[in-house]
Amino acid sequence: MSTNYLTVQALTKYIKRKFEADPHLRDVYVKGELSNVKVHNSGHIFFTLKDDRAQIQAIMYASSASTLPFKPESGMKVLLRGDTNVYESAGRYQLYVKDMQPDGLGSLHLAFEQLKKELQTRGLFKEEFKQPIIKYPRCIGVVTAQTGAAIRDILATLQSHYPLAKVIIFPALVQGKNAAASIVQAIHQANDHGEVDTLIVGRGGGSIEDLWAFNEELVAEAIFESRVPIISGVGHETDTTIADFVADMRAPTPTAAAKMAVPDQTDLMQKILSMQARIHQNTQALVKHERARLNRIRQAYPMVYPERLYRPFIDELLRLDDRLIRATNDVLQKNRSHLQQLANRLQNQCPLKEIQYELKIVERHNNALHHAMQQLLQQQKNRFVSTIRTLEALNPLAIMSRGYAIAYDDQEVIKTVDSMMVGQTLRLHFHDGQANVAVQSIDKAQEE
Missing domain, CATH: 3.40.50.2300 (Response regulator)
Incomplete structure (x- = not known):
């Protein structure tokens, strides 16, 4: 009696047909833990599904894997749906997964946590x-x-x-x-x-x-x-x-x-109004401070009595002029004495004609020196007079003594008729006193 031996391929095909014919092996729902997860360049996912007592090889083709919102990882507990069949070339049965969900946590929540962790590691947060x-x-x-x-x-x-x-x-x-x-x-x-x-x-x-x-x-x-x-x-x-x-x-x-x-435009408006108020207050305070400073300057001793500013200079000029005259006289006196001594010596030592000739030369030089000293004195006097006139011209009281007056409204100087009104009381400052007047009429100059 001869025995018919099956080839490995034939036996595998027979087993595969049995798997395919069994309805209980199609759309199988299995849960377990992922192990040895490998993602192929083509997009297929190969892994082992295991529990405490058994394991099974599984594959999820790229067409199904591309719809997963999360990344399958080893150690992850999952819920799977797929078909059980035989992989002929390896001679083993395996699970062909169509759908995968995390066990205990929604797939979207898991995908969220996975991406969050990855991006945080990359530093995007x-x-x-x-x-x-x-x-x-x-x-x-x-x-x-x-x-x-x-x-x-x-x-x-x-x-x-x-x-x-x-x-x-x-x-x-x-x-x-x-x-x-x-x-x-x-x-x-x-x-x-x-x-x-x-x-x-x-x-x-x-x-x-x-x-x-x-x-x-x-x-x-x-x-x-x-x-x-x-x-x-x-x-x-x-x-x-x-x-x-x-x-x-x-x-x-x-x-x-x-x-x-x-x-918020309301907040901005409040800030602007607050800043405007602070600017106004600061400006008012600054104006008040400068006005008080101006009043102090106006009431200062040199401004009330300006002639006393240059009085020390006049005294100094007079003193210097007196010193110059005395010094000049001393020099002239010394020169006269020296000349007299020379004349006496020449008279005793030289012939009379030579002496007379030299005396005339000396007299000319003496006259020239005297004339030069007189010119120098006159220049100094002219300079002194010019300085006095300049100081007097700059003296505001001297200007006012020619008939001018300054009009004040309180502490403000009136510079134009535009700042006056009929009935207004003004204070006029003259060089020798003050007077209060009332404005009866205003005549403004006609512009040409």
Whole structure:
């Protein structure tokens, strides 16, 4: 009796058909722990699913893996759905996974925590990279849906708080499959615009699925790389997204983001009025101080008696003039004595004619010296008189002695008839006293 031996391939195919024919091995729901997770360049994910007592090889093809919002990692407990079948070339059965969810934590929440941890490690949340928000923006950009409550609230808030700023809307999808790419494109447009100095990125409230576009890695990177400071305003106050962590400033709502982007015009007006009041008070105090200083100067001894300013100089000039005359006389006397001595010596030693000749020369020199001294004295006297006249011309009392008077209204000097009125009482200062007068009429000079 001959025995029919099966090939390995035939036996494997037979086992595989048994697996495929068993309905209990299709759409199997299995839970376990991931181990030896490997992601192939093609996008396929290979891993081992195990529990305390057994394990099974598994694969998740790229078409299914691309829809996962999180990254499968070794040690992660998961809930799987898939088909059990035989992998012929390896001669083993394995699980072909169609769907995967975290066991105990939602997939989106897990993806959120994974990305948050990754970006935090990369430094995208660090305060040192956050840009300051401009205090008084000129142009505010808004990245959000073109319609909806969020854009209406943002525009209304900006208009009521700070209408000076120009607002430019960069429309973007904020929900759905293409929302993340749309938000990134709008952020790039705002940066390329060149005029925007503050950017608000956000949308109204919703579920975690509705807000998921703001948890995408490409949106986080676009916010981090933005040259324009960004304020995130996503969802309600209790909602937190990855965009909030990366943004330069986080606002709890879109309306709050608009308030943070601009100063309040009411507060600005109060500050301006307060500064105006302080400037007025400081100016008044300065004017009062300088007026008091001017009055002190006017009442100072040199201003009341200006002639006493130059009286010491006159006395000094007289003293110097007297010294000059005495010194000149002393020099002349000494020269006369010396000449007399020389004349006596010459008379005793020289012939009479020579003596007479020399005496005439001496007399000429004596006359020339006397004439020069007289001229010098006259120049000094002329200079002294000129100085006295200059001082007298500068003396305000001397000007007033020629018939002029200065009119005062209280402490202010009246310089023009425009500052006078009929019936006004003025005080006139003359060189020898004062008088109070009343203005009866005003005649203004006609301009030519």
